[in-house]
Amino acid sequence: MPEYLQEITALTMRWVRRLSREKFSMLFTLVQPMLFWLIFFGNLFQRAADAQVVQAPSYISFLAAGVVVMTVLNNGLAGGVDLLFDKENGFLERLMATPIRRTSIVLSRFLFVMTITSLQVLVILGVAFLFGVRPATGLAGVAVILFIGLLFGVGLTAISMALAFSVKSHGDFFSVLGFLSLPMIFLSSALVPLAAMPTWMSVLARFNPMTWAIDAVRPLILSGWADALPRVGLVVMIMVAFDALCLYGSARAFRRAMG
């Protein structure tokens, strides 16, 4: 057990070190786009969005939940990228030739992606706060939001890592990623509530786990515990099932890649 911890700590520290050396790419590729959505899109649609339709005091307060979950989505789907590069340049094989448990590599990645995602969610909620968005459920609600983000993120990161291990070239990886991410956002309640969507889109959006996550996060920010709790209970169940499915599916890819 202490050996297992030593491996996971060392591998996680490697991701942290890398990040600290790539400050700019971190800033530009991860934090910034999400803040753009919140600040520009949120303020831009302030008047275009009908308060009756979005059922929120301001569009930005409606959008905050969507941007939080979008952050989880993007980080999760990109979670396997570093392993993809490790696989391509042979670093992964170097790690595999050492006497470590195979799961350490995967776990270190989960740990890292989840930590970074949580920090970013806090930044986004902080910026929303500056625009007057006060979470109705307070700090306890923020903790629940982070928990929902973690549950959703685990499944997404698993998919991303499995994809990284399975693709033949990194071009394939990024094509699949690009193909997944925007439809996931538009076919969810991130930008518009389900009720305001064309029927066919709202039907598809109901099959999107992202919608369920957003619909639980949103009342935590907008209305309060009474509204939020049943939805939180529901999303926890859905996410547990989603994670189980993703982990089961990826375990096979991991095993194939790691022998």
Next chain:
Amino acid sequence: MDRAVTIEVSKLGKVYDGLTAITDLSFQVFAGEVFGLLGPNGAGKSTTLRILITVVRPTAGHATVLGHDVTTETDRVRSLIGYVPQERAIDRFLTGREHLLLLGALYHLPKHETIRRIEEVLKLVDLEAQADRLARTYSGGMKRKLDIACGLLPNPRVLFLDEPTLGLDVQSRLRIWDYVRGLRARGITIVMTTNYLDEADQLCDRLAIIDGGRIKTIGSPTELKAALGGDVVSLTVGAAEIPRLTTLASALKGLPAIRAIRPTASGMELRVESSEKALPAVLETVSRLAIRLEFIEYHRPRLEDVFVAHTGHAIREEFPKTEEP
């Protein structure tokens, strides 16, 4: 020979998605020697190496390293070996020292032991001055040194090197050869793959020539060359005479002194019993057919000739590309 066997490979085979990489490979590596797997790209050298370092599972046969099975006792094997991959498997965003610290933890060394060994391996590969620079600032040769330092950190009994000098400039190549010799002197058993004939000849105590996934022959470079016997005579003709080479070949084929003929780009190579006897006969035939020779040369068999004799073709040797620093 009664030497301690470090690696035992028996009837090893690997099929990838219906493609056969290696078939029925058997060989032994003795303690303290430098053992080479020589062959062209795609011959199955790297697959063999990857099976021995436990990252690829064989589909047939078995192999042991220091008595431990590479498929059932993977962790035991992994803790006893070091591996220097073919690709520059380096994280550009880490310093050299951080690579070594990471590996120290993955081999479960206590921190103080890791730090002690890092100083030792850095000194050995002469990378102390650059240890705290990010690896993305390293030249090709420095990356290779770091690779080797990483392979040595676990203080391995057996070190596996995959194409150790591929893509290096001449100076770095010679330096890597020196390190390998130094490691052998310290008693480390070394298994390396290469597709450079000179490297195999100069560095390996014994080698296996692999082609098309099979072992063609095994022995020390000296033994292999001696076993071939005789000499090699090579004839070069002018461009105008090339069409007449087939005539010359069929005329030479009948001569008793000649064992084998292989056409080359601008002439042919003859394996002969002895050049003293063969040369007069060859020259006589050439002048009888009035073919103008540009060049005639003979030598004792070289490793290249051994390779050709056992595989029926020349090794497609790539010229070392030098990397930008």
